[in-house]
Amino acid sequence: MATRAMAPTATISAPSSAGPPTIRIAGTKVHLTDARGACDAIADTVHDHSRAPLAVTSVNLDHVHHAASHVVGAGHGIRHLNLIDGAPIASQVRRLTGADWPRLSGNDLIGDILRRANSERWRVAVVGGSPATRESLHRRVVAQWPGVSLIGHWTPNRAEVASSAASAAIAEKISHTDADLVIVCMGKPLQEDWIDAYGEATGARVLLAFDAVVDFLAGRVSRAPRWVARTRFVKMWRLMLEPRRLAKRYLVEGPPAYLAVRRSSGHQEA
Numbered sequence: 429m430a431t432r433a434m435a436p437t438a439t440i441s442a443p444s445s446a447g448p449p450t451i452r453i454a455g456t457k458v459h460l461t462d463a464r465g466a467c468d469a470i471a472d473t474v475h476d477h478s479r480a481p482l483a484v485t486s487v488n489l490d491h492v493h494h495a496a497s498h499v500v501g502a503g504h505g506i507r508h509l510n511l512i513d514g515a516p517i518a519s520q521v522r523r524l525t526g527a528d529w530p531r532l533s534g535n536d537l538i539g540d541i542l543r544r545a546n547s548e549r550w551r552v553a554v555v556g557g558s559p560a561t562r563e564s565l566h567r568r569v570v571a572q573w574p575g576v577s578l579i580g581h582w583t584p585n586r587a588e589v590a591s592s593a594a595s596a597a598i599a600e601k602i603s604h605t606d607a608d609l610v611i612v613c614m615g616k617p618l619q620e621d622w623i624d625a626y627g628e629a630t631g632a633r634v635l636l637a638f639d640a641v642v643d644f645l646a647g648r649v650s651r652a653p654r655w656v657a658r659t660r661f662v663k664m665w666r667l668m669l670e671p672r673r674l675a676k677r678y679l680v681e682g683p684p685a686y687l688a689v690r691r692s693s694g695h696q697e698a
Contacts, residue, residue, distance in 0.1 A: 447509060453520055454492045454688040458510050460521070462530050467540050469509055474550060474608045474633045481506050483623045485637045486513035486533050489685040490677055494617040496688065505628045506635075511537070515662075520689050534638030538611075538645065541636070545609060546573035553602050553632065554581040555622070556613030557642035565646040579605045589618055592625075599629040607632040613642040 447469060448461040461469070466484070473482040485491070487510045511532040512518050518531045545552055554565065562581050569578045580602065588594040602610060610632040612619045619637040627635045643649040649669075663682075667674050 447507070450510075451521060451525060453487065453517060453692045454495070454685070456487055456492060456495050456510060457508075458487050458512060458517065458521065460525070460527075460529050461509075461511070461532075463532060463537060463540050466509065466511060466532060466537060467544050470541060470609075470634050471544055471548065473507075474548070477633070479507070481628055481632060482509055482634045483507070483620070483627060483637060484509045484511065484634065485620055486511050486639070487517055488514040488533070489516055489682050489689065490616050492517075492685040492688055493677075493681040496685070498617070506624065516686050516689050520692055524692070534636065534641040535644050538636075538638065538641050541609075542569070542573045542576060546575035549575045549577070550608040551577045551579050551606055553579055553605060553607040553610045553630075554613070554642055555584070555598060555602075555610060556619065557581075557583055557646065559583045561642055561646040561648060564648070565642060568645055568647065579607060586618075589614060589622060595622060595626050596629065599626040603629060603631040608634065610635045611641060612637050613639055615639055 448459045448465055450457045450459050452458070470482065470484065473479050483506050485508065491513075512521060512529055513531055513533045515531070518529060521529050542552075544550075552569075557565070562583065565581065566578055569576055582598050582601070584594060584598060588598075607630065610627070610630055612623055612627075612635055614622060616637075616639065619639065623635045623637055640649055663674075663678055667678055
């Protein structure tokens with residue numbers, strides 16, 4: 429539940445049958461909800477086949493960076509649920525709306541989603557990660573969420589992701605599994621682009637663009653300790669663990685994206 433902080437200064441859309449209220453941050457529509465609201469939206473889509481499939485994305489500085497150069501998350505025939513991820517986005521939303529809304533990264537939300545999937549016996553597929561993650565991921569899911577049917581794990585390399593033929597073949601294979609949920613972990617913006625292009629063809633009801641969640645579930649990447657999260661030094665902690673992968677994102681691409689976020693008025697763009 430959001431708590432009141434200050435007078436709102438932004439244009440917030442009203443909640444509707446299409447989803448929770450939204451605000452614009454650096455040109456990206458962000459949905460204002462909490463973990464329960466996000467999980468309910470996902471479960472409702474799984475059960476209601478009259479609705480279009482749902483793509484769930486975490487909006488952070490990396491997302492803002494890529495959205496500045498091309499449209500992220502504009503697939504036809506797919507609805508989008510864009511969640512607050514990271515302190516800069518959450519802080520700007522608080523400044524503009526006058527309320528605190530929770531940060532909902534993929535790692536934050538995946539446990540709640542899989543608990544729902546476990547209780548309702550969903551069929552789940554995974555696209556992304558390395559072949560080395562398959563066995564450990566499968567063991568974790570079977571042990572912790574035995575009601576989940578993990579019906580396939582595809583690990584395409586970058587060339588295969590870029591190949592329309594290879595990606596279409598993966599989507600077709602998933603379509604034969606009757607998957608309810610597909611976890612897509614390719615990094616931004618590849619995962620969002622892949623979902624926009626091939627998500628509907630998978631036949632899945634919900635597709636999660638959740639970056640490194642596959643490595644988190646497989647135990648290859650650990651979450652930041654609580655004391656790090658409380659001091660908001662999560663990015664520094666991650667950078668120390670994975671400098672080669674994250675240095676450019678955090679030190680080169682991050683600052684301009686941060687400025688774009690801080691300049692956001694929250695009003696609907698034309």
